Amino acid sequence: MISNFKDLGVSDGIIKAMKEMGWTEPTPVQAESIPTGLTGCDMFAQAQTGTGKTGAYGSIALGLTKPGRKDPSVLVLVPTRELANQIYDEMYKLSKYTGHRSAVVYGGVGIEKQIGKLRKGTDIVIATPGRLKDLIGRNEANLSRISMVVLDEADRMLDMGFAKDLNFILGRVPSGRQTLLFSATMSPDVKKLADRMLKTPKDVIVSKDEVTAGLIKQSYIGVTKDTKQKELRMILDSGVSKTIVFCKTKRRVNQLSRNLASDYRVGAIHGDVAQNKRERTVKEFKAGTIEVLIATDIAARGLDIEGVDCAVNYDMPNDPETYMHRIGRTGRAGRDGMSVTFVLDEEKRDFMLVEKHVGMKIPVLDVRSARYEGSAAAKGVSGRNPIS
Ligand code: AMP
Numbered sequence: 462m463i464s465n466f467k468d469l470g471v472s473d474g475i476i477k478a479m480k481e482m483g484w485t486e487p488t489p490v491q492a493e494s495i496p497t498g499l500t501g502c503d504m505f506a507q508a509q510t511g512t513g514k515t516g517a518y519g520s521i522a523l524g525l526t527k528p529g530r531k532d533p534s535v536l537v538l539v540p541t542r543e544l545a546n547q548i549y550d551e552m553y554k555l556s557k558y559t560g561h562r563s564a565v566v567y568g569g570v571g572i573e574k575q576i577g578k579l580r581k582g583t584d585i586v587i588a589t590p591g592r593l594k595d596l597i598g599r600n601e602a603n604l605s606r607i608s609m610v611v612l613d614e615a616d617r618m619l620d621m622g623f624a625k626d627l628n629f630i631l632g633r634v635p636s637g638r639q640t641l642l643f644s645a646t647m648s649p650d651v652k653k654l655a656d657r658m659l660k661t662p663k664d665v666i667v668s669k670d671e672v673t674a675g676l677i678k679q680s681y682i683g684v685t686k687d688t689k690q691k692e693l694r695m696i697l698d699s700g701v702s703k704t705i706v707f708c709k710t711k712r713r714v715n716q717l718s719r720n721l722a723s724d725y726r727v728g729a730i731h732g733d734v735a736q737n738k739r740e741r742t743v744k745e746f747k748a749g750t751i752e753v754l755i756a757t758d759i760a761a762r763g764l765d766i767e768g769v770d771c772a773v774n775y776d777m778p779n780d781p782e783t784y785m786h787r788i789g790r791t792g793r794a795g796r797d798g799m800s801v802t803f804v805l806d807e808e809k810r811d812f813m814l815v816e817k818h819v820g821m822k823i824p825v826l827d828v829r830s831a832r833y834e835g836s837a838a839a840k841g842v843s844g845r846n847p848i849s
Pocket residue numbers: 483484485486487488491509510511512513514515516551765767793794795
């Protein structure tokens with residue numbers, strides 16, 4: 462595989478920005494998709510968050526479009542505001558030397574500022590479907606010059622009920638455009654969307670091994686409802702600093718964060734937490750002011766938080782895809798991380814599906830492992846609860 466950006470066709474200005482971002486070599490998804498995308502063809506890429514996919518389509522977009530137009534050339538559609546902001550930050554850095562301007566639009570905040578930004582002119586628009594539809598309805602988003610559309614986390618957009626909005630928006634973009642679809646999974650719905658929106662696409666599939674096993678040390682613990690919190694505290698006390706804990710409901714997020722708040726610096730995010738509060742919490746987590754972030758799936762979706770040590774599935778994810786998304790918070794490109802899944806007796810079967818999906822047997826959390834050793838071993842944690 463090609464191991465430098467220049468040979469993939471990335472221009473010098475972008476490479477210079479990448480160097481400043483600390484990127485020295487392409488991730489597998491970048492190596493696979495950049496040369497293909499730069500030929501101008503449509504693409505279906507199966508890749509999770511954490512694989513470097515933003516850098517992949519960002520390089521393609523910056524490479525194929527000229528900066529300085531009044532109306533945007535590139536449209537990136539994403540499911541959540543958090544992901545939109547994260548992509549905006551990354552595009553801002555990547556385009557430092559190319560001169561492309563980006564604007565980000567999403568719901569839940571005032572629309573006026575966003576309108577102002579669009580009126581000033583932008584090359585790239587990063588948008589959640591609902592807000593963009595609103596802006597189109599007000600005649601504030603002119604998509605007639607779009608030459609590239611990126612559907613990022615397409616599976617999640619469909620899960621969140623954006624299918625109609627996507628149809629509406631894509632109906633207003635020139636049909637001769639290039640379309641790049643990124644999805645963590647290849648569900649029948651995603652396949653249908655791809656069939657409708659893509660023209661003779663090239664497939665890019667980054668193998669699961671490359672995405673997970675290499676970078677994330679996955680493990681599990683057999684638990685009961687009563688031992689979950691004790692086990693979590695054990696992990697938190699073992700010296701892992703930045704930890705994301707996933708719960709299945711807003712209520713459980715609130716409950717757990719209340720319980721932990723006296724002993725740890727905890728932040729909670731879920732759908733009922735106001736957008737600006739969520740953003741502040743993520744900032745504090747990034748800065749290290751908060752050490753434990755407790756979240757539901759939707760809220761944590763697409764968050765780009767660097768240097769996450771550990772993802773804990775306090776409640777089992779609903780399906781293997783969600784599992785992949787959750788543990789994708791750690792082990793980000795070039796760095797390693799760990800994940801621990803709490804498994805109740807009655808969840809063993811679901812957990813086996815997860816193992817099947819990741820293509821490996823996930824080991825029980827090893828108390829002797831480098832990270833966990835410290836205080837856990839010292840406290841005499843032994844009799845783990847392996848699943849037979
Ligand atoms: P993404 O999958 O786009 O969410 O990217 C995950 C993380 O990897 C982000 O923090 C990126 O800045 C980072 N990243 C992307 N490409 C590279 C690379 N080639 N080398 C190092 N880090 C990267």
